[in-house]
Amino acid sequence: MNQLLKPNTFKSGPDSAGRFGGFGGRYVAETLMPLILEVEAAYAKAKADPSFDAEWRRLLKDYVGRPSPLWYAERVTEHCRAQAEPGKGAKVYFKRDELNHTGAHKINAVLGQILLAKRMGKKRIIAETGAGQHGVATATACALFNLPCTVFMGATDVERQQPNVFRMKLLGAEVVAVTSGAATLKDAMNEALRHWVANVEDTYYCIGTVAGPHPYPMMVRDFQSVIGEETRVQMQEAEGRLPDLLVAAIGGGSNAMGLFYPFLDDPSVQMHGVEAGGHGIETVTGHAASLTGGRPGVLHGNRTYLLQDEFGQILEGHSISAGLDYPGVGPEHSWLHELGRVQYVNATDKEALDAFQLCSRLEGIIPALEPAHALAHVLKVAPTLPAETLIVMNMCGRGDKDIFTVAGHLGVKL
Ligand SMILES: *Cc1c(COP(=O)(O)O)cnc(C)c1O
Numbered sequence: 218m219n220q221l222l223k224p225n226t227f228k229s230g231p232d233s234a235g236r237f238g239g240f241g242g243r244y245v246a247e248t249l250m251p252l253i254l255e256v257e258a259a260y261a262k263a264k265a266d267p268s269f270d271a272e273w274r275r276l277l278k279d280y281v282g283r284p285s286p287l288w289y290a291e292r293v294t295e296h297c298r299a300q301a302e303p304g305k306g307a308k309v310y311f312k313r314d315e316l317n318h319t320g321a322h323k324i325n326a327v328l329g330q331i332l333l334a335k336r337m338g339k340k341r342i343i344a345e346t347g348a349g350q351h352g353v354a355t356a357t358a359c360a361l362f363n364l365p366c367t368v369f370m371g372a373t374d375v376e377r378q379q380p381n382v383f384r385m386k387l388l389g390a391e392v393v394a395v396t397s398g399a400a401t402l403k404d405a406m407n408e409a410l411r412h413w414v415a416n417v418e419d420t421y422y423c424i425g426t427v428a429g430p431h432p433y434p435m436m437v438r439d440f441q442s443v444i445g446e447e448t449r450v451q452m453q454e455a456e457g458r459l460p461d462l463l464v465a466a467i468g469g470g471s472n473a474m475g476l477f478y479p480f481l482d483d484p485s486v487q488m489h490g491v492e493a494g495g496h497g498i499e500t501v502t503g504h505a506a507s508l509t510g511g512r513p514g515v516l517h518g519n520r521t522y523l524l525q526d527e528f529g530q531i532l533e534g535h536s537i538s539a540g541l542d543y544p545g546v547g548p549e550h551s552w553l554h555e556l557g558r559v560q561y562v563n564a565t566d567k568e569a570l571d572a573f574q575l576c577s578r579l580e581g582i583i584p585a586l587e588p589a590h591a592l593a594h595v596l597k598v599a600p601t602l603p604a605e606t607l608i609v610m611n612m613c614g615r616g617d618k619d620i621f622t623v624a625g626h627l628g629v630k631l
Pocket of ligand 1: 321322323425427466472473540541585587588613614
């Protein structure tokens with residue numbers, strides 16, 4: 218740990234300007250500034266109002282199905298122990314956020330944001346989406362609250378994520394195909410920000426991860442922290458103590474931030490964030506590992522680690538998992554990376570594909586390809602750790618959406 222940088226608490230970010238150390242902030246056009254300040258003020262007010270929290274928690278319980286269970290993955294644990302020396306092989310738990318309504322963690326932060334939008338008197342919701350999971354979660358909440366919803370999606374992603382495009386339409390949302398740039402998530406987010414500036418009065422922009430200008434990284438983290446808060450209580454019940462190691466996949470970093478945040482000031486708890494290693498991080502554009510294979514720059518209103526070329530042009534990330542190929546990462550992760558509080562590692566497409574199949578067969582849980590990356594890392598480290606070590610891995614999404622991709626890679630035609 219870098220002693221010069223070490224703060225008294227790792228929960229101190231962001232400061233009043235939205236900065237986590239040298240990261241985050243709000244690098245936005247002047248025209249966007251009033252909107253962002255309005256969101257910040259409204260969120261501060263909502264956060265201080267117990268009735269806001271109560272309404273959100275009621276939705277989490279009765280609509281989403283929280284708390285999600287903490288599952289002792291006994292067969293995965295045995296699998297790891299079978300390859301370990303005697304006395305080694307950590308005990309592996311899954312935090313089962315794949316059981317949430319709409320199949321991933323995204324809905325936690327979407328419901329918080331939609332409740333906020335309603336308080337602000339906003340009449341319509343816009344969102345960006347890559348693989349479509351955030352678009353589906355937002356369209357779902359908008360159906361529930363009878364709010365018109367427009368989802369910006371890169372034209373390339375619209376092509377390759379047809380089932381989610383159809384889901385959003387069934388839920389009543391309008392899907393706008395964005396053709397600029399590489400026509401993927403980065404471009405969809407640019408377009409959503411542009412559209413927001415042009416529709417200031419009545420529109421709320423619901424962001425899908427811990428990225429964007431302040432207050433979004435903080436706000437989305439706060440909502441997703443329900444994952445770590447539940448884990449803390451459930452681990453006390455199961456084992457009578459805190460876990461030793463937390464593992465989560467990193468796209469923009471919201472499910473990881475949600476699991477990690479409540480444990481940041483517990484020095485005994487280690488944390489590993491798993492980025493998409495794609496074809497290997499030694500390749501130039503064959504991965505989406507912003508922290509281990511990128512460098513700091515500004516994108517989507519904040520300063521953070523990015524995949525970029527020598528001229529600062531943003532590079533397209535690659536991952537077998539469409540939810541992990543964002544070329545940036547939430548600014549709080551960049552800070553935790555520099556402080557050394559969280560270790561960032563990666564898993565390749567092939568490792569994730571293997572872990573996907575292993576999890577299906579050993580636990581009867583078909584994971585999304587994103588948490589399959591986290592599991593691939595768990596399979597590497599668990600056999601090297603003492604048997605009393607407790608690992609919690611965030612199973613942040615289910616794999617229904619990925620069966621076509623996986624079938625394709627396995628040479629199976631559906
Ligand atoms: C969207 C998504 C991710 C990536 O987003 P984070 O903000 O990094 O959590 C990971 N897993 C699943 C299942 C997703 O839907």
